[in-house]
Amino acid sequence: MIRGWTAVYLRELFILRRRLAKLIPSWSVSPLLYLIAFGYAVGRHVAVGNHSYLEFLIPGLVAMASMTQAFAISSEINIARFYWYIFDEFQSAPISNLAYVLGEVLAGMTRAFLAGLVILILGACFGVVLSYNPLFWAALLLNSFVFASLAVGCAMNVRSHADQTLLTNFIITPMAFLGGTFFPLSQLPGWGQNLLQLLPLTHAAHAVRAAAFNDPAQAVDYLVLTGVGCLCFLFAILSVNRAKA
């Protein structure tokens, strides 16, 4: 059932390899600006619990970058589908929808992993090195699994590249700012905290931060990310046939 996923994944890796020299600087720009503006300038004298604001910010940025870069695979798929017609090559090959989705989701997760690494290196440049233990990486990978799967599903359902941009504006951008990246949710009123618990990024940021601070992990974060990720993956598989005319 999953034979052929290596071809889909390998193609994305070839493209990633060719563009990596351009992508790494582009992945660095926004986090660098957030680190300078919020972490270094505004947050220099601010503490969140027992940690400096810069220490608080970096795990949040890792969660946010893994989300945006995992979701960015949708743009790559749409460019391949609408402009280069490369999606036809996959559709006419004897591979299952599961194999296609698996290859693309892994490609999104790889991008997310690399973008997360870039944040950690930038953080180190600002003198912040936290605990990057297995739970930290597990949370990062689960978060990227959620958003790469969502990205593939969305890419199969949109009718143009412009529609894809709308999805990013309405889903990803609000989540990036409200999912516990830049501020502790405990600052919000109870109803606001409850509302934001519905966002997978909230759980990802919480899990990544807890692991980075060596705080006790909350199973609910990992369970929510796993559950939402599986649902999004199923959505992606069921959506592949919709991309046919």
Next chain:
Amino acid sequence: MTHPIIEVANLTKQFGSLAALSGVSFQVGGGEIYAYLGPNGAGKTTTIRILTSLTRRDGGEVRLNGYDIEKNPLECKAQFGLVPQHTNLDADLSVKENLLIHGLLHRMERRAITRRTGELLEYMEMSDRLQTVVKKLSGGLKRRLLIARALMHAPKILFMDEPTVGLDPAIRRSIWGFIKKIRNDGATIFLTTHYIEEAEVLADRVAFLDAGKMVAEDTSANLMAAIGQWAVDYLEESRLRTAYFKSREEAGDYILTRASGCTVRRVNLEDAFISMTGRKIS
């Protein structure tokens, strides 16, 4: 016709209120070159997209090498290679990488991919381009690479959608040479085209498609013979008209009855198409 390897029955496809295909049926025998000829918008690309699982059909049956497209989709897809109308190579990847990805998609072993890549690039006379990035290839070389990619997994059927569209005449003729070579090596070729000469030079049998309906299907010689051997073009009330004749003598006699401005020539497939549909192909 030998044992049919492509079997299509009552194929229908609707895009909104437009009937793109209305009950199209045909069979293509093993080792045959079958040309699907029609003007733009006739339904040629829709047919090839349905046969290659890229577009859903509304009705009808399709079997490729005995496999039903509905019941055995993956087996069906393993039977053919596709040369699409639009170049859909990965422009940022090398020739070798493009062929590798295709081979893996078709479940080939790495060693077999390497061997087949060498054979095909030699076959398409582009062995020196193995490491070249695709965006640096000329239009003709990209088209040859598309054909090589489609042949990578040694398919029994090769679907070619307007394989020479946009190419200059010299390159077009070289592609025709490759198509004949592929057929001689045993593949069945289904090609769509709106170039009359392409169908005349290549096809064992030709189907005329017009407004989603199959108008006729036969050998080029029979389709042309149905209207005559010779054509006389003449002007009447400022419009170019054509009369068809069985022999050159009859055509000559007809010319004598007209005042002037007549030309005599051999009948071609376009004449046959016009006589059946009242419309030009190109």
